[in-house]
Amino acid sequence: MMKIMTTVILSTLLASAIMMLCVMISKTMNSDREKSSPFECGFDPKTTPRLPFSLQFFLIAVLFLIFDIEVVIILPMITTMKLCNNMTWMITVTVSLMIILIGLYYEWSEGMLEWSY
Template sequence: MDANYAPYVPVVIVTILVVGLAAVILLLNRMLGPRRPTNIKSIPFESGADPYSKPRTRMSVKFYMTAILFLVFDLEVVFIYPWASRYKAWLADDAFAPIAFGGMVLFVIIVTLGLLYEWKRGAMDWE
């Protein structure tokens, strides 16, 4: 077994087991519980009143904005990860330390500027 892939074998096994566990729990309830659907039960719950409007209507654009912001910043975080785990080793090398430091400072400054821009454009206001 290739040493690079060996740690991922348990990941696959556990994934299969966990999926099986979830399926067993949910199916057990399906078999053991009673099933008596009535007309009242199939109305969406709105505190006992008849449904006021269709639930699947348009939603605030703020949620889309948040999703786009998340994509951008989460990717940036993922870019920082490999650098962060090598930073300590790079600092030991005198010739490379300024490059390792300066490169990331530049990157973080650009990220911060992006964040400030989003903020000033009102992407984070929930008024």
């Protein structure tokens, strides 16, 4: 137990020392209007540098990440089939797929999968 406490304290002290060293070494940046604006041949930009972001694209990206994680969860189930009891494995797979399908149905019924409104 003493070794764990010593390791935690030493790692905390080391991380704090590195952060303080970085703060002391780093240059301070003074925020300036000219430096923070985009450069466009020395003139003020004609249009806004920030383009509007599509919320629909963001929702599709989040759904892709969710289903990507679900695939990562489902793929190991194939290899664990040999290691587990068949009934336990079947219940686990069925419950997992039901949760995924219920989530898909909810997203579909709420209109989250529509490209245009």
